Amino acid sequence: MIFKAKYIGCLAKKFLTRSLKKAGRTRIILPNTFYVEFDGNPIIVTRKRGRAPLNINLSQAQGESFQRIIQPDLRILFKGDTLKIGNIIVDLRHVEIYECMGLDLDSLRVSDDELVKASFILSRLYDLVEGRFLVIYRTSQFHDFLTNIVKPFANGVEDVVQNPEPYRKLMGLGQGFTPAGDDFLSGFLATLNASSKIYGFKGFFLSKDDILSSTSWASGMLLYYSQYGYVGEGVSKIVQSLRDKVGFSDALMDLVRIGHTSGLDISLGVLVASSMILDLVRSKGILSRVIRHFWTNF
Amino acid sequence: MSAIKEEVEKANKEAVERMMESEPIWIDMGLAKDKIPGMKDYMLIHAGPPVTWERAAGPMKGALIGAVLYEGWASAPEEAEKMLASGEVKFEPTHYHNAVGPMSGVISPSMPVYEVYDKKWGNKAYSNMNEGIGKVLRYGAYSKEVLDRLKWMAEVLYPVLKATIDEIRSEKDGLPFKPLIAQALQMGDDCHNRYYATTYLFLKEITPYMLRTNIDKKDLIEAYKFMAANPFTTLNLGMASAKAMTLAAHNIEYCTIVTVMARNATDTGIWVSGLGDRWFTAPAPIPKGVWFPGYSEKDASGDLGDSSITETAGFGGFAMAAAPAIVSWVGGSVQLAIETTQKMYEITYAKHKYFQIPYLNFQGTPTGIDIRKILKTGIVPTINTGIAHKDPGVGQIGAGIVSFPMKLFKDAFKAFAEKYGL
Structure with missing residues (x-):
């Protein structure tokens, strides 16, 4: 069985070509996506459309569930322009590279009203999942994070973001393939670290060991690379939209569709981080206007 | 639960409950200018959001031209076009008038319309009569054959339906349409593009009253044949009923x-x-x-x-x-x-x-x-x-x-x- 690849992300390409062993194993198999560990690095092979640094996007959008045709822990070989997984071949010959441009922020021009509008939209969309999935903003870990990191930072205590404890409490929090806490932190750290270059404060990066001792391998790997700006198209679009006065809520409404709550949680991370940073550098009060839609006692 | 979440939940529950409990009843027929609120001379109403003449697409332009010719405001398509482009004939969305029309949805003042009344919530909604498929005004056609059919509908079909609904009204409130839709959905209609069962059910309901009218037998037969041959006969009544439901x-x-x-x-x-x-x-x-x-x-x-x-x-x-x-x-x-x-x-x-x-x-x-x-x-x-x-x-x-x-x-x-x- 041959699958033609349409796009390959910059990191996925790097991991394949720079690998010495040129071999890996399948780790997690989902109906339309499977995760591969290649010399310790993650590569995601998917039928879904969204491009990302770790992804190989197949051209065929539909087909038999991968869970029926691929087993976990199967040996994978990279040879020439193909990935061989048992009887399956992923053909990379005419693949387009999805370049990793990084999160190219030069300033945060987003208006206060745009952020408040987005927070209202997000909170109303969280209403739809309440009772079925964990709503992260209702958890004590989230409140702890706001109290110990977000609020002090917004008030000018920049070093507070270096305290790893509140991050550890959030990692792995929630159910599903990527727990809500990991998704929130992905959005939060991607925004924080992309903005640190503009405003000259120190960013924060979780270590791989710290992440993998707190959450699952696949979700942890996504979080690890997100904090360096290696994010998929949807997340990239929402972070980049912070450069413009309006457009953030549009980007948010595109992202919220991902997963059961993943899109919501990543968006919340971007929203909280950007409001916190804007309170620090521009106006006071935007953070509380945003958070009041999620936590009235903030 | 936050206050706004409660408000949204309460509002949505109320809206959908009102929509489902609505009781649309066909109660009357009349000319658009006499029935549709805000309908005036030299005014047309059309489907969809507002559009200018310059931006209007072919079928919408065709139907508007046809309606101007039908009203006798112009004697040639070019003249009609000028009147529409200059604003001499105004056109605006049906929905501003609690009306609906399929495809172009164009309704002119002297076209007959159905009047549907929501017995539960008191709203009224309107729609025109259905011409059939193919070369028809609502799809933007305005040839002589199209305009002749519209004239026949106004002169023969409309009096039959008006007399029929008057007969029905002498006995009861009108013809409830929600039960017809509910029944037709269980007989293989979807009640948008398939109205076979609805049309048969409708004819079954109205035929005894049609026969009780004083309308000439020849006209009755012609009207019956036209409606029976057109599977979309009840589309417009279904739409007016839906409009009444959504108004609620x-x-x-x-x-x-x-x-x-x-x-x-x-x-x-x-x-x-x-x-x-x-x-x-x-x-x-x-x-x-x-x-x-x-x-x-x-x-x-x-x-x-x-x-x-x-x-x-x-x-x-x-x-x-x-x-x-x-x-x-x-x-x-x-x-x-x-x-x-x-x-x-x-x-x-x-x-x-x-x-x-x-x-x-x-x-x-x-x-x-x-x-x-x-x-x-x-x-x-x-x-x-x-x-x-x-x-x-x-x-x-x-x-x-x-x-x-x-x-x-x-x-x-x-x-x-x-x-x-x-």
């Missing part, structure tokens, strides 16, 4: 339920209950469909018509699983019809209390399109529709399936946030 759900503060979805071939537009009569628009998409011989997608105009009011009220394309035979008309497979209905449950607030689908174990139809759910799932409303030729004067060239653009719902939700969230 409109203008409720904090409500995120869609109360109008309509297209004019240039743009497609929606209203959301909590945002009043404000249009949110996007370019009208071109349907994917089954083409009449000699035509293809390249001949098609953008989608048009108010008929998506049926899906807004919880039937039509949302009930396609009830009407497997519809795929022979709009294309696709039976499986697609079932999947379309199943997907629509993900973006609607409730399952209808009275409209049920036998194949889905008599589940209620998906009812009450919630803009929040559309944004969360990425699933947009899908309907079935007729397809008009892109040029004026040609008419229908097929039927198919079309999805509403996501932009409509994004823009509406942004406006909702501006109104209630800032």
